[in-house]
Amino acid sequence: MSRSVAPPALVSDQRFLPTEKKAAALVLGAAFMLLADTSIVNVAIPSLQRGLGASVPDVQLVVAGYVVAYAVILITGGRLGDLYGRRRMFMIGAASFTLASLACGLAQSPGELIASRVWQGLSASVLYPQVIATLHIAVSAERRGRAFALLGAVVSGATIAGPIIAGLLIAANVAGLQWRPIFLINVPVGVVLVALAPRMVPAQKGLRLRLDYAGSLTVVLLLVALLVPLTIGRDQGWPLWGWLLLMCTPVLLAVFLWLESALERQGRFPLLRPGLWTDPAFRLALALYLVYFSAVVPFFLYFSITIQYGLGYGALATAVAMAPYAVGSTITSLWSARIVSRFNAPRTILAGCVVCAVGSACMIAAIDWNSSGRNFGWVMAPTMVFTGLGLGLVLGPLLNFVLARVRNDDSGAVSGVLSTAQQLGSSLGVAVIGLAFFRDFRGDLTALRYPALRIDMMLGLVVVVTAFVLASALVWLIARRNRADRDSPAS
Incomplete structure (x- = not known):
C-alpha cells in the first residue's frame, strides 16, 4: 500500500537501468523476428505457388507446419529455460532458428520448405518463452509494466511488419530470388542475436533438475492431436x-494432469505444477488468451485472402492495407503501462476488449456499405485503427498481470502455457471463422471474387465480434475476482 503514496518522481520514473535496457532490447529484437515470421507468409502465397510450383495444400502446410510446430513444445521450451538457464536456451533457440531460416530460403521443393518451416517453428518454441521470462526476471517490478508494454508494441508491430517486409522484398525481387529473401533476412539478424546474447542476456543459474519427459511427451501428443485437425x-x-x-x-489431457499430480506428490519437478491451476485468475486469464486471440490472428489471414484474391491486391498493397491496425495497437501499447497505473490492469484490458468488439462491428458496417470494393483499404482504415487501439490495451497489460502472480521458477513454463493458449486460440479461430468464410466453397482460391468474399468476410467478422464480446465477459470476471481478493480481510 505504501507504493501508492510514494513521491511522484519515484512513481513516474520508468527508465530502464543499463543492464535492463540491454536485455530488453535484445530479447524484444528476437521477439520481433519470430512474430514477423508467423505472418510473413500470408502475403507471399501467390509468389510461393509460382516459384515452387506449390499447390494450395502445400502452401497451407507451409503456414500450418510453422504454427503447429511452434505451439506443441512451447510449454517444454519454457520449462527448459527454467531448468537450464534462459541465456543458454535463448542462444540455442536463436541459433536453431537462424539455420532453419537459411534452410527455408534455400528450399528447392514444397516438401523441403514445409520441413524447414516445421524446424523454424520448433526453434521458435524454444526461443520465445525465454523472451517473456527474461523480461519477467531481468526487469525490476516497477519497470516491468513498461517492458511488457514494449513487448505488446512489438507483437502488434511485427504482425503487420511481417507482411510489409515480405511485400517489399517480393516486389523488389532481390537478385531474382522472388520469395526467398523473406526467410534469408532472418540469417544476419539471428547471427547478431547469438553473438550479443552472452553480453546482454543476464546469466541465470538453472534449477538443475531433470526435465519431466513423460509430461513433455504427453503434452506434445495432446497439442498435436488438437492442433493438426x-x-x-x-x-x-x-x-x-x-x-x-x-x-x-480429453484422454491425453487427463493423462497429463494425472502425471503432473503424481510427480508433485512424489516431491519431484513436474513440467507444469498442478498448483498453478488453483488460482482462479490464472485459469480465467488462460481462457481469455484462448478466446481473445481466436479473433485477432485469423482476421489478418482472411482479410488478406479477401483483398488479394477478391480485389487483386499485390503483396505490398495488402500489407499496407493492414498497417492501420498496427498503427492503432502500437500507439496504445506504448501508453498501456501508464494507463494501467491509473486505472489498473483489469479495467484497461476490459476497455481494450470492448474497443476491439466495437471496432470489428464497425468493420462489418464498412464492408456492407462498400459493396463495390473500390478504395477498400481507405474505407477500412479508420475501423482498423480503432480496433488496433483496443488490441494495444490488451497485449502488454494482460501478460504482465498474469506473470505478476507467478513464481520466478515457474515463469518459463507459464510463459510457454500462455503462448500455447495464444496459438491454440489462433488455430481455433482459423478453423471456426473458416467454417463461415468458406461455407460453400470448393476448388481453387483464384476462382473467388469480391462479391462472394465480401459476404464471407462479413460472416467471419461476426465470429470475431462474438469472440471479443466473450473475451470482455471473461475480463469482467477477472476484474470481479481481483476486486474480491483485494477487499477480502486476508489482504
Missing part, C-alpha cells in the same frame, strides 16, 4: 482421422 482439417474435408485425433485430446 484444427489447422488442416477443413481443407482436407474433415477426414475421419481428424475426428479421431480430436477425440483423443
Whole structure:
C-alpha cells in the first residue's frame, strides 16, 4: 500500500537501468523476428505457388507446419529455460532458428520448405518463452509494466511488419530470388542475436533438475492431436482421422494432469505444477488468451485472402492495407503501462476488449456499405485503427498481470502455457471463422471474387465480434475476482 503514496518522481520514473535496457532490447529484437515470421507468409502465397510450383495444400502446410510446430513444445521450451538457464536456451533457440531460416530460403521443393518451416517453428518454441521470462526476471517490478508494454508494441508491430517486409522484398525481387529473401533476412539478424546474447542476456543459474519427459511427451501428443485437425482439417474435408485425433485430446489431457499430480506428490519437478491451476485468475486469464486471440490472428489471414484474391491486391498493397491496425495497437501499447497505473490492469484490458468488439462491428458496417470494393483499404482504415487501439490495451497489460502472480521458477513454463493458449486460440479461430468464410466453397482460391468474399468476410467478422464480446465477459470476471481478493480481510 505504501507504493501508492510514494513521491511522484519515484512513481513516474520508468527508465530502464543499463543492464535492463540491454536485455530488453535484445530479447524484444528476437521477439520481433519470430512474430514477423508467423505472418510473413500470408502475403507471399501467390509468389510461393509460382516459384515452387506449390499447390494450395502445400502452401497451407507451409503456414500450418510453422504454427503447429511452434505451439506443441512451447510449454517444454519454457520449462527448459527454467531448468537450464534462459541465456543458454535463448542462444540455442536463436541459433536453431537462424539455420532453419537459411534452410527455408534455400528450399528447392514444397516438401523441403514445409520441413524447414516445421524446424523454424520448433526453434521458435524454444526461443520465445525465454523472451517473456527474461523480461519477467531481468526487469525490476516497477519497470516491468513498461517492458511488457514494449513487448505488446512489438507483437502488434511485427504482425503487420511481417507482411510489409515480405511485400517489399517480393516486389523488389532481390537478385531474382522472388520469395526467398523473406526467410534469408532472418540469417544476419539471428547471427547478431547469438553473438550479443552472452553480453546482454543476464546469466541465470538453472534449477538443475531433470526435465519431466513423460509430461513433455504427453503434452506434445495432446497439442498435436488438437492442433493438426484444427489447422488442416477443413481443407482436407474433415477426414475421419481428424475426428479421431480430436477425440483423443480429453484422454491425453487427463493423462497429463494425472502425471503432473503424481510427480508433485512424489516431491519431484513436474513440467507444469498442478498448483498453478488453483488460482482462479490464472485459469480465467488462460481462457481469455484462448478466446481473445481466436479473433485477432485469423482476421489478418482472411482479410488478406479477401483483398488479394477478391480485389487483386499485390503483396505490398495488402500489407499496407493492414498497417492501420498496427498503427492503432502500437500507439496504445506504448501508453498501456501508464494507463494501467491509473486505472489498473483489469479495467484497461476490459476497455481494450470492448474497443476491439466495437471496432470489428464497425468493420462489418464498412464492408456492407462498400459493396463495390473500390478504395477498400481507405474505407477500412479508420475501423482498423480503432480496433488496433483496443488490441494495444490488451497485449502488454494482460501478460504482465498474469506473470505478476507467478513464481520466478515457474515463469518459463507459464510463459510457454500462455503462448500455447495464444496459438491454440489462433488455430481455433482459423478453423471456426473458416467454417463461415468458406461455407460453400470448393476448388481453387483464384476462382473467388469480391462479391462472394465480401459476404464471407462479413460472416467471419461476426465470429470475431462474438469472440471479443466473450473475451470482455471473461475480463469482467477477472476484474470481479481481483476486486474480491483485494477487499477480502486476508489482504
